[in-house]
Amino acid sequence: MASKARVLVVDDDDAVRRTLARVLDQAGCEVLQSADGDDGLRRAAEDSPDLILLDVGLPALSGLEVLRALRRARRTSAIPVIMLTGLSGVADKVAGLELGADDYVTKPFAVEEVRARVESALRRSRRDLGANPLTRLPGSPAIKDETCRRIRDKVPFAFHYADMDHFKAFNDAYGFAAGDRLIETLADCLTESIETHDQAEGFAGHVGGDDFAALTSLEAAPHVAQSLCGLFDLRRARHYPEEDRARGFIRSVDRRGRPEAFPLVTLSVGIVTTAARALDRFSKVAAIAAEMKACLKSGPPRKLSRLAFDRRTDRIHEDAS
CATH class of the missing domain: 3.30.70.270 (Reverse transcriptase/Diguanylate cyclase domain)
Incomplete structure (x- = not known):
């Protein structure tokens, strides 16, 4: 990646967060972590990450509910989101894409796939969206x-x-x-x-x-x-x-x-x-x-x-x- 990107990982599984943090750190990213949806929304609004990895199956506030809230808020509406889902999560994938998810990674995942999808999402965002750095609105x-x-x-x-x-x-x-x-x-x-x-x-x-x-x-x-x-x-x-x-x-x-x-x-x-x-x-x-x-x-x-x-x-x- 040409510049250091800030990636927020939102997952209630400590082991998954640690694995993703290691992969992203090796890819040259700055990694932020949240264990639940409410904290994930707060970190997204306050820290303005370049990308969010979001687990569908979060407790309390689900991943789909978090995604819906992200897309409604100005400061987070343009942030690309990659959803994390299980093997049988076809319905979740469809719902997430309809709400504005940019991509999916299926658990259990290969670290090479995660890295490739993260880099691809960041390239697309920088090239296609042209989001204004002040307002975070699409350009x-x-x-x-x-x-x-x-x-x-x-x-x-x-x-x-x-x-x-x-x-x-x-x-x-x-x-x-x-x-x-x-x-x-x-x-x-x-x-x-x-x-x-x-x-x-x-x-x-x-x-x-x-x-x-x-x-x-x-x-x-x-x-x-x-x-x-x-x-x-x-x-x-x-x-x-x-x-x-x-x-x-x-x-x-x-x-x-x-x-x-x-x-x-x-x-x-x-x-x-x-x-x-x-x-x-x-x-x-x-x-x-x-x-x-x-x-x-x-x-x-x-x-x-x-x-x-x-x-x-x-x-x-x-x-x-």
């Missing part, structure tokens, strides 16, 4: 892949494209560390909105910087977008000093270095759906959503976040003959 490659999958499978969807207004002024005034914390807050608002309103079909991604994308069902789209805007407007306040928050604007410099007053950050969310248009390629989806977002951002300064659905259709006219 641009995964956003494109998920959009193309829904287009290919003819699944109706809404594509949301969101970014912050006046984020540069915020960064200039308070520094990059404060800007990163605000980006994390936006990521939390997005994933929480999806978990609340579209847990079955929702997908959240981080394009980069303060740009985010989401895919939802048509029915959930307005609820997710409204929730995102409302949560962000509520939680942004904690990122401002009391004086600036009370005043309702900050003093910074424009792109030419001239002093200027800027409003508090808000969101602009452009949304395009398959309800009105034939969306047959990712470039078209992204371009229309970006156009809607740009239209919002070109308007006068405002105190609250806004969203805009593209209501246009591709149909110019119908032949009446």
Whole structure:
């Protein structure tokens, strides 16, 4: 492996954990261990491992329940998971794959197989997912892949494209560390909105910087977008000093270095759906959503976040003959 990876092993069997720890250590990995599901979830959230080896047959909180919780939480949703199961665990394998497991190793296992599957999972994750290191959300490659999958499978969807207004002024005034914390807050608002309103079909991604994308069902789209805007407007306040928050604007410099007053950050969310248009390629989806977002951002300064659905259709006219 090109760089040292951090792998979390979650298994209630001490002997299995010791064996896996030895194999992974020999492969150049940093190994973390948990003996139950609750501790495994805590370690996953706190330590941000690059990969998790998760036993299906954990006591109390089962491996499948742990996997479901991992996939729901922003900080752990993109971490690849290899499930450990017994010889007769076909049903568990199917259930795990449906919940988002990346691979399986059957007990009793050969150490060479474990090492090969771990290295393969880490390579795939680094190459294909492009997860943002700050938010741990899937990056641009995964956003494109998920959009193309829904287009290919003819699944109706809404594509949301969101970014912050006046984020540069915020960064200039308070520094990059404060800007990163605000980006994390936006990521939390997005994933929480999806978990609340579209847990079955929702997908959240981080394009980069303060740009985010989401895919939802048509029915959930307005609820997710409204929730995102409302949560962000509520939680942004904690990122401002009391004086600036009370005043309702900050003093910074424009792109030419001239002093200027800027409003508090808000969101602009452009949304395009398959309800009105034939969306047959990712470039078209992204371009229309970006156009809607740009239209919002070109308007006068405002105190609250806004969203805009593209209501246009591709149909110019119908032949009446």
